[in-house]
Amino acid sequence: QALGESSTSTSNEDHAFKSATNNILDSDPIATIAKALDTPAAKASLAAATAAVEPPKALNDNSDDTASVKPLTNDTTDTSQTDQGKTNDGGKTPTPVNPAEPVDPDKPVNPITPVNPDNPDNPVNPVDSVNPVNPVNPVQPDQNTAPVLNVPEDQTVSLSHSGTFDKLNGVTASDKEDGDLTKAIKVTGNVDLSKEGTYTLTYSVTDSAGQTTSAKRVITVANDLPVISADDQTIEVGTSFDPLTNVTASDVQDGDLTRDVKVTGNVDTTKLGTYQLTYSVSDHDGGQKTKTINITVYAKDASFSGLDALTVQQGSTPDLRKGVSVSDPYSATPSDFTVTTCDTKTPGQRSVTYSYVDKWGHVTTQDRVINVIAEKPVFKGLQDQTIKQGDHFDPMTGVSATSTNGPVTISYVGEVNTQKAG
Structure with a gap:
């Protein structure tokens, strides 16, 4: 009636409202409203809004079938049922009352989408100043926490002919709501310690709310090698x-x-x-x-004696076996030993090696140091002499020297006075 009929009010506010509604609605306002409301979403929203204000009466309720609901207005003030028919502008413009519809539990609750009057199939964005009717959200129960199951890692155990395997050793369970649930743990599977192989154990625990947590563990039975x-x-x-x-x-x-x-x-x-x-x-x-x-x-080594360092003249042929003996731990009469040669042509330090072979074929060796020194020059013509007083005397007459190392130089000290006996 507010949209389709003339009002007896002549106020400017009433006139502006009527002009706005006449521009939005077409020539048949009743058909336009009915079309906007004849959608599943609109019906569900109306049903949710009605249920939020006042639940529908039971089917077997014999009381008055007329539903009393709160009017849907743009006013954010929560009015009571006794305020039906009143307006937000002091009674100038009546507010329509939505009829109550029963709630369909199988249909989702969706908010009403505003209708574009120029194209009813395309909805328009709702005006921010209008407070849409919010559907009633069901109360969410407290979320139950699943149990926590602590199971040791996979394990390799030794084969045993008499021992048993404790499947629950080190296994625990707890729950936020129920506390310690270790005693409620169930195990499926078995471990036969007398047979090599791989065994799978499945652990599970269920809390008082019916939530179950499970875990698997592999046990390998192995035979230890000797x-x-x-x-x-x-x-x-x-x-x-x-x-x-x-x-x-x-x-x-x-x-x-x-x-x-x-x-x-x-x-x-x-x-x-x-x-x-x-x-x-x-x-x-x-x-x-x-x-x-x-x-x-x-075999034990033989031992040599007499192998101290030896000094020899340059160019000489020393007897390297002289004073050397050998002792054999496996023979009272050891065999002979051998020794390498020594080069004495030039001065310097040399080394010779003594070797001994026992009856087992074991060879004992030991080195000896040989020091080769240069040969001294040899003088000739240095015999004592007797001469007469006043005779001539030359200290170098008849004197000479030779050396294997080359030419030599002779010098002397002293003096002979042939004018004086002595």
Whole structure:
């Protein structure tokens, strides 16, 4: 009526309102309003607005079927139901009352989209000054926190014929609402320590709200290989040797396996050299271990005496064996030794090597220092003389000298007075 009929009011404000509505609406205002309201979104918004003001009456309610609702106005003041029919401008322009519609729970609540009168299919942006009717948001319940499950990392354990695996060792669970839930943990899967293999355990825990947390863990059961204790050895030639002496073997599952150790290879203690021995052992679960070591057969060195440093004249041929002897730990009558030659042609320090070979073929060597010094010149004609007083005397007459190192120069000191006896 406010939009389609003339009002008896003649105020300027009333006239302006009527002019504005007549410009917006077409010749059939009732049809325009009906068209704008005949959409799912508009119906849902009207239903939500009606439900927000006053819930619909139950179907079996025999009371008055007329719904009383708050009018939808541009005024932000929350008016009561007794204010229906009143206006925001002092009663000059009546405010239309929206009819109540039942709420359809299967339809979403959408706000009313304003209609463009020039093109009803294209909605226009709502005016900022108009407060649209907000749909009622359902109350969100407090969010429940899922339990926290702490499971150790994947693990490799030793094969065992008698032990058991504790699947819950180190596993804990907690919940924000329920606290400690470790006792509520459930495990699926099994670990057989007596058989090698890979086993998967699945852990799960559920809180009082029904939320479940799960985690997986892989357990690998492995057979430990035996351990062989054997080290490289050096033994003296001619002595006895047992390849299993000081050799041991053990296993985590089977314990001491020393008696099961087998050895391949041979050591000849009458011959010097290096020999290889290979030890092997198997446990009762099929695990096998091998280890190879070296056995060195050696002989003690002979010892020399009389090898002190020797000084010889340049050009001489010294006897380098003189005063030298050898002692053999394996023979009371050692064989002869050898010595390298020494060059004495030029002065300087030389080195010669003495060598001895025992009955095992072992060679003992030792070096000796030889100092070669230059040869002294040799004088001739230096015999004592007797001369008569007054005779002539030349100190160099009949005197000469020779040297292997080349020419020599002779000098003298002293004086002879032939005029005076003496």
